[in-house]
Every structure is written in structure tokens, then in C-alpha cells.
Amino acid sequence: xxxxxxxxxxxxxxxxxxxxxxxxxxxxxxxxxxxxxxxxxxxxxxxxxxxxxxxxxxxxxxxxxxxxxxxxxxxxxxxxxxxxxx
Amino acid sequence: xxxxxxxxxxxxxxxxxxxxxxxxxxxxxxxxxxxxxxxxxxxxxxxxxxxxxxxxxxxxxxxxxxxxxxxxxxxxxxxxxxxxxxxxxxxxxxxxxxxxxxxxxxxxxxxxxxxxxxxxxxxxxxxxxxxxxxxxxxxxxxxxxxxxxxxxxxxxxxxxxxxxxxxxxxxxxxxxxxxxxxxxxxxxxxxxxxxxxxxxxxxxxxxxxxxxxxxxxxxxxxxxxxxxxxxxxxxxxxxxxxxxxxxxxxxxxxxxxxxxxxxxxxxxxxxxxxxxxxxxxxxxxxxxxxxxxxxxxxxxxxxxxxxxxxxxxxxxxxxxxxxxxxxxxxxxxxxxxxxxxxxxxxxxxxxxxxxxxxxxxxxxxxxxxxxxxxxxxxxxxxxxxxxxxxxxxxxxxxxxxxxxxxxxxxxxxxxxxxxxxxxxxxxxxxxxxxxxxxxxxxxxxxxxxxxxxxxxxxxxxxxxxxxxxxxxxxxxxxxxxxxxxxxxxxxxxxxxxxxxxxxxxxxxxxxxxxxxxxxxxxxxxxxxxxxxxxxxxxxxxxxxxxxxxxxxxxxxxxxxx
Numbered sequence: 001x002x003x004x005x006x007x008x009x010x011x012x013x014x015x016x017x018x019x020x021x022x023x024x025x026x027x028x029x030x031x032x033x034x035x036x037x038x039x040x041x042x043x044x045x046x047x048x049x050x051x052x053x054x055x056x057x058x059x060x061x062x063x064x065x066x067x068x069x070x071x072x073x074x075x076x077x078x079x080x081x082x083x084x085x086x
Numbered sequence: 087x088x089x090x091x092x093x094x095x096x097x098x099x100x101x102x103x104x105x106x107x108x109x110x111x112x113x114x115x116x117x118x119x120x121x122x123x124x125x126x127x128x129x130x131x132x133x134x135x136x137x138x139x140x141x142x143x144x145x146x147x148x149x150x151x152x153x154x155x156x157x158x159x160x161x162x163x164x165x166x167x168x169x170x171x172x173x174x175x176x177x178x179x180x181x182x183x184x185x186x187x188x189x190x191x192x193x194x195x196x197x198x199x200x201x202x203x204x205x206x207x208x209x210x211x212x213x214x215x216x217x218x219x220x221x222x223x224x225x226x227x228x229x230x231x232x233x234x235x236x237x238x239x240x241x242x243x244x245x246x247x248x249x250x251x252x253x254x255x256x257x258x259x260x261x262x263x264x265x266x267x268x269x270x271x272x273x274x275x276x277x278x279x280x281x282x283x284x285x286x287x288x289x290x291x292x293x294x295x296x297x298x299x300x301x302x303x304x305x306x307x308x309x310x311x312x313x314x315x316x317x318x319x320x321x322x323x324x325x326x327x328x329x330x331x332x333x334x335x336x337x338x339x340x341x342x343x344x345x346x347x348x349x350x351x352x353x354x355x356x357x358x359x360x361x362x363x364x365x366x367x368x369x370x371x372x373x374x375x376x377x378x379x380x381x382x383x384x385x386x387x388x389x390x391x392x393x394x395x396x397x398x399x400x401x402x403x404x405x406x407x408x409x410x411x412x413x414x415x416x417x418x419x420x421x422x423x424x425x426x427x428x429x430x431x432x433x434x435x436x437x438x439x440x441x442x443x444x445x446x447x448x449x450x451x452x453x454x455x456x457x458x459x460x461x462x463x464x465x466x467x468x469x470x471x472x473x474x475x476x477x478x479x480x481x482x483x484x485x486x487x488x489x490x491x492x493x494x495x496x497x498x499x500x501x502x503x504x505x506x507x508x509x510x511x512x513x514x515x516x517x518x519x520x521x522x523x524x525x526x527x528x529x530x531x532x533x534x535x536x537x538x539x540x541x542x543x544x545x546x547x548x549x550x551x552x553x554x555x556x557x558x559x560x561x562x563x564x565x566x567x568x569x570x571x572x573x574x575x576x577x578x579x580x581x582x583x584x585x586x587x588x589x590x591x592x593x594x595x596x597x598x599x600x601x602x603x604x605x606x607x608x609x610x611x612x613x614x615x616x617x618x619x620x621x622x623x624x625x626x627x628x629x630x631x632x633x634x635x636x637x638x639x640x641x642x643x644x645x646x647x
Binding site for chain 2 (some may be wrong): 011012015016017020023024043044046047048049050051053057058081
């Protein structure tokens with residue numbers, strides 16, 4: 001099991017557009033991925049409702065976990081970017 | 087005098103003139119009462135999955151050829167319809183014995199409630215979840231999906247509120263204007279309408295009784311809806327709109343008089359989403375950020391941490407522009423469940439604004455602490471002010487609380503005649519004052535803001551109201567401290583000239599009104615504004631005051647008002 005802690009780069013947090021980009025990428029990964037605050041509940045990264053329900057803000061930290069190190073790296077890199085800007 | 091068409095006044099949300107037949111957004115389809123459970127769990131799940139997939143595909147299809155903003159909403163909608171956690175929750179509800187539509191509604195509602203409890207931007211996404219719910223329920227009942235009607239001819243859309251997904255499917259070529267009874271300038275609808283260039287008026291109470299297909303003229307810059315105007319009146323409105331557009335050409339950037347006297351032009355905001363999109367408007371900051379939205383529909387006050395996170399997003403969202411935050415204005419017509427002082431015979435004269443501070447434990451202190459922390463963490467230029475102040479002692483008390491938490495720039499609202507008369511002494515305690523012209527008119531004229539038949543007395547052109555504004559501004563002028571105005575009065579280009587002439591130093595208003603005020607100011611010297619203020623004060627009635635100003639102002643003003 002691979003996991004990585006990352007700081008949210010999106011200006012509005014994991015909100016509409018950044019959340020959608022992240023969830024689409026998690027679904028495309030083809031392996032189960034979980035995400036949550038360090039020490040908090042970990043939710044299904046393929047669920048936009050669960051991801052938005054984390055209420056994650058800009059500059060907050062989250063942990064991404066999956067069996068695939070490559071998926072974890074990819075998704076962590078995505079979360080660190082400002083997805084509102086792309 | 088010619089009988090005038092009925093005019094409904096709302097809040098300007100997106101400028102421009104739209105004229106056409108009024109079409110109501112179809113009512114949402116609710117799950118039937120006593121809906122039977124499906125024959126088997128698997129049957130029910132298959133039925134729901136098919137309906138949600140149809141909804142997702144429908145949204146994806148609509149995203150094609152839509153604007154960027156609309157695409158984002160549709161994409162999020164499709165993701166919600168295909169959400170695995172939503173499907174799991176629907177399964178649980180069906181297993182408990184609910185029928186398919188009831189199960190979808192219950193599952194979606196619980197996610198919507200969860201998002202709402204987060205407050206701020208996340209809370210606004212609850213509307214997306216409810217939109218998917220309504221579409222799926224309609225599909226399951228074999229009815230057309232709710233949403234904007236596809237009529238093939240141009241129309242003016244009206245509804246209680248337009249969901250983001252509905253707003254996103256609007257075709258600007260066919261949707262001439264939007265009028266909602268609910269919303270406020272806070273709503274997502276207002277922002278999307280402005281992006282699409284569709285004129286919009288929100289909070290237009292009274293439009294719900296207008297007959298379907300009646301011709302309406304919607305002026306989104308003024309916030310006015312005229313029902314069944316005569317052809318001559320329509321011609322007038324169109325000429326006025328053309329003239330207004332021409333008059334606005336060539337004015338942009340910081341507000342200033344013709345001779346370069348700066349007048350910051352600021353936005354009145356009341357929701358986070360507006361702040362995040364403030365860049366769409368040419369403004370210099372936020373002159374009034376109402377924090378009530380944070381506290382509405384809650385059973386408990388939000389914690390310091392929760393508030394701080396929301397304020398941080400607010401400050402980040404407006405990208406370094408100065409922002410004046412008004413502390414919670416509870417009471418009167420804005421009751422809160424967790425801060426209820428019981429019914430009062432005269433709520434407008436009762437325990438409201440600063441008067442409720444200290445009655446609910448740490449409510450005010452928590453808010454000030456959260457604002458101070460958020461300001462420090464973001465480095466934002468933040469000022470705070472208290473509502474409904476009547477005495478120097480109240481100003482002193484508030485300033486002490488705010489400064490103790492590290493907030494450096496502290497002010498109070500001038501909404502009572504008492505505060506206007508005592509502005510000089512109040513300014514010994516605070517750094518600035520901000521005139522709330524709507525309440526100042528109500529309390530000066532002793533006329534209830536909520537009584538439409540008293541609108542004449544509440545006119546901000548009333549000489550008594552102008553006198554009091556002048557007194558407060560003069561007192562502020564002698565101290566050199568800023569005196570802003572954040573009521574609707576500042577958005578009237580003619581009145582804005584008078585206010586600056588009286589000594590007001592900045593104006594804050596609904597963002598769609600700023601362009602006209604900027605053009606008016608840039609066309610008049612400060613001295614000219616002072617002469618206009620003198621003419622307005624000397625006039626016997628509000629109508630005479632406005633006419634006197636129009637007569638003595640530069641010709642461009644007639645086109646702007």
C-alpha cells in the first residue's frame with residue numbers, strides 16, 4: 001500500500017472544478033484510491049460527493065492512498081497544482 | 087398622467103435590458119407519497135442506475151458547445167450522477183424499504199445536507215446535488231427532466247431560483263433575461279447570468295404573481311422589471327439602454343472625479359462565490375461583506391476554526407483587494423435559530439446588530455478572532471465594522487474588542503440618526519465610518535423598510551436623509567478619517583455625485599451598478615459635485631432634488647440614470 005501527503009494547491013480548495021479533475025483522474029486510474037485528512041476518515045477518491053464532503057481548503061494537507069505507487073504519485077502531483085488556473 | 091405599468095423592484099444581478107414573454111421554469115417533480123418498494127432490490131438498483139446514467143449522459147450532451155462555466159457545472163453534474171457513494175446510499179435506502187424515487191431523493195438530500203453543513207463554497211455545491219436528484223426523480227417517473235424549457239423562441243425566464251445546472255444550460259440567444267424571487271446578488275445564478283451576458287434581476291418579490299407569457303421588460307442594471315409595458319414605454323426603455331451603453335464607453339479603472347479626486351468604487355457582497363469571481367467586475371475592493379450567510383439556517387454557531395477557513399477563502403478569493411467585513415447583523419428581519427431573543431413588538435427598534443453582542447456568549451468574539459487569524463494568515467487588507475451602532479460608548483466597546491484580537495482598522499456603520507449626529511465623537515473611537523443609507527432612511531423617516539407603501543418616505547433623496555449624511559461626512563472630514571457609504575443610494579449615479587459633494591469618500595454597491603457611477607464621477611469635478619449637493623439639499627422634495635441635480639449636471643448623467 002502506497003501513500004503520500006500533499007498540500008492542496010487549488011485556490012478554492014477541493015471544490016467544484018478541482019474536485020472534478022481529481023475525481024476523474026482517480027476513476028481513470030483503474031485501481032481503488034482513498035483520500036482524506038491526515039489522521040481523519042479516508043474516503044473513496046472516485047466519489048465527488050465524498051471528496052467535496054471532506055471540505056478541504058487551499059493549503060490544507062491530505063493523504064492519498066492506493067496499491068499503486070504510480071497512481072499515488074500522479075494524483076498527489078495533481079492535488080499540489082492550482083487546478084483552478086489550468 | 088399616463089397609467090404606468092406595474093414595476094417590480096429587485097436586486098440588480100447582471101446589467102442590460104431584456105424584453106420578452108415571461109416563461110416560468112417548470113416545477114420540480116417530487117417523489118410520490120407512499121411509493122411502493124421495488125419488486126426486488128436488484129430491480130430497484132437497475133432502474134435507478136439506468137436513470138442516473140441517462141441524467142449523466144444528458145448533462146454531458148448539454149456540455150458540448152456550452153460556455154466554459156457551463157461545461158464545468160455539467161461535468162460536475164455527470165460525476166455526481168455516476169457517484170459510487172451515491173449509488174451505495176441509494177442501495178441502503180431501497181434495502182430499508184423505500185421506493186426508487188424516494189431512495190434517490192433521500193440519498194441525494196443527505197449528501198446535499200452534508201455539503202451545506204460545510205458552509206461557504208461547498209454549501210453552494212448542494213444545489214448541484216439537488217439538481218441531479220430532480221432530474222433523476224423525473225426520469226424515474228417517466229416525466230421530462232426538470233430544467234430550462236426548450237421553446238425555440240425567445241423568452242424571459244422566471245423561477246424562485248435557477249440552479250447552477252439550469253443556469254448553465256441557458257442559451258443567451260433565446261433567454262433574454264432572468265428574474266428570480268429568491269437568490270439575492272449572492273446567487274450562483276447571478277454570476278452565471280452576468281458571465282453569459284444575460285440581464286438578470288434577483289430577489290424580485292412580486293414576479294411570482296405575474297401571468298405566464300405577459301411581456302416584461304427587465305433592466306438588470308437597475309434591478310427593475312416592468313410588467314406589460316406600453317409600446318411607447320418599451321421604446322423609451324430601449325432608447326435609454328442604448329444611450330446608457332454609449333455613455334459608458336471609455337470609462338474604466340479606479341473611480342475618481344473629473345479633476346482626479348479619488349473615490350474608491352467598491353462592491354457589496356454577501357457570499358463567498360461572489361468574492362471568488364470578483365475579478366469579473368472592475369472594482370477596487372469590497373466595501374461591505376455581509377457575514378450573515380455564514381450563520382443562516384444553522385442550529386449552532388460555526389466554530390472559530392470553521393469561520394477562519396471561510397474567511398481565508400474569502401480573502402484569498404478577492405486577490406489582495408481591501409475588504410471591509412461587517413460583523414454579524416442578527417435580529418430584526420434576520421433572526422437566527424441559535425441567537426433568538428424571542429419575538430419583539432418592534433424588531434427594527436429592538437435587539438439587533440451590535441445590541442445583540444454579549445447576549446450570546448462568545449459569538450462576536452469568536453467572529454473577530456476568526457477574522458483576525460484569517461487576515462494574519464493571508465496577509466489581506468481587512469477592516470471590520472459593527473452594525474447598528476447608536477452611541478460613542480458602543481463604538482468604543484466594539485473597537486476595544488476588535489483591537490484586542492489584533493484587528494487594526496476598525497469602524498462602525500452609521501445607520502441611526504444618533505450615530506450620524508454623533509459621528510465626530512464616534513470617530514474618536516474608530517478609524518472609519520460607513521453609512522448604511524437604507525437603514526439610515528428608515529430610522530430618520532421613522533418608516534418601516536418592509537412596508538412598500540412607505541417607499542416615498544424611504545427615498546434616499548429625502549432632504550432629511552441627505553442632511554444627516556452631510557453632517558456625518560462633514561464630521562469625518564474634519565478628522566481626516568474615511569466615510570464610506572454602502573447602501574443602495576451609492577449605486578444611483580446622480581445621487582452618487584451628491585454624496586461625494588457632501589463629503590463621502592468611497593461608495594460601495596451591487597457590482598453591476600459600478601460602471602454607471604464611475605462614468606458619472608469621471609464627468610464631474612469635485613466642486614461641481616459640491617454645487618449639486620447644495621442644489622439637492624435646497625430642494626423641497628426628493629423628486630425636486632433629483633431634478634435639480636439632473637438640470638445642473640453634465641448631459642451624460644441623463645443617459646446614465
